Amino acid sequence: MRILIVEDDSRLLTQLDALMQQNGYSVDLADDGQKALFLFKEYPYDLAIIDIGLPVMDGLALIKEVRRNKIVSPILILTARDRWQEKVEGLEAGADDYLTKPFHNEELLARVKALIRRAAGQPNPTIELGPICLDTLTEEVRIAGAPVDLTAYEYKVLEYMLMNPSKIISKTELTEHIYDQDFDLDSNVIEVFIGRLRKKLDPDGSIKPIETLRGRGYRINRQL
Template identity: 55%
Template sequence: MRVLVVEDTPELARQLKQRLEGEGYAVDTAGDGEEGRFLGETEPYDAVILDLGLPKVDGLTVLRSWRRAGMAVPVLILTARDAWNEKVQGIDAGADDYLAKPFSMEELLARVRALIRRAKGHATAEIACGGVVLDTRSGRVTVDGEPVELTAFEYRVLSYLMHRKGQVVSRTELIEHVYAQDFDRDSNTIEVFVGRLRRKLGTDVIKTVRGQGYRADEP
């Protein structure tokens, strides 16, 4: 899963990026509204964390621009604690959720998980496919109740496929959603990760659709 953080306070942006990456996300950051708007329009994200008080272009303007362009990516806005009018304007402009500063990092992570889960059509934090269960809260993966240890990138690949369970995902789409913008992307590594996942999971939940990509489905 890939997340965009648009925040002009460097230390907060760093903390968000570090924590989100620790939770298994690929993360891009933007320090002003102009850069954030550009990234949102040109890169595919599964969720966006958007501060409203941004330099160059404010967050509300960025959000309205995205929604006018038909972008449906889930957006969590960050607002000042007492700025109730900002919250109302943000929701009316197309935000999916809001969080007031200062906030708990755990609450932010929970809200991001929920936004992504709902956007992909999942009602609960656990996503099951055959005997494979991915717990989005803990990042824990089990097969028939037994835990499986995955690397960060293996987890990202499995998580994206499980969130899109039953749908064919191309190699290009996988690359775009498991790597951040500044990462040296290599399509061959996706095949390597899929091969490792199949061996570790020991079950045929990741199917190859010839000429199209991969699909997580019941074995």
């Protein structure tokens, strides 16, 4: 999953970047609202974390502009503990949730995961499709109850596909959601990940969990 973090405090921005990457997210960074708006228009994000007090364009103005541009990525706003008005203003501007500073990393991660699941129509932290069971909290995958050992990027690909079970997903879209913005979009690495997932999820070829639609992309087999 790909996240945009917008924060002008360089120390906090660095901490949030490290926290999110350590927990398997691809992260883009912006330290002012104008830069963030550019990134919003250029790249798809599964979620954005936005501080209210930003230079150039403040967080509230940024959120309003993002929504005006029909960008529907979930937004979690960060605000100072003593500015409760900002919470109300942020939600009315189009944010989906808020967190006050200082905050515990565990709460931030829990809210991020919940917002991403909710946006994908998956309120339950465990996603089940046929014999496939993926736990978004523990990042464990099981097939018919048996654990499957996936690499970090194999897990990211499977999680994104299960979050979008009816969607045909192109290689470019998968790349954009699991890698940072400077990754080579022409790479064939997605084909490699898909091939590995098929072998690990379906070693005997009996369930065929991932469909290939020639010239269009991939889709989770809804007939599982």
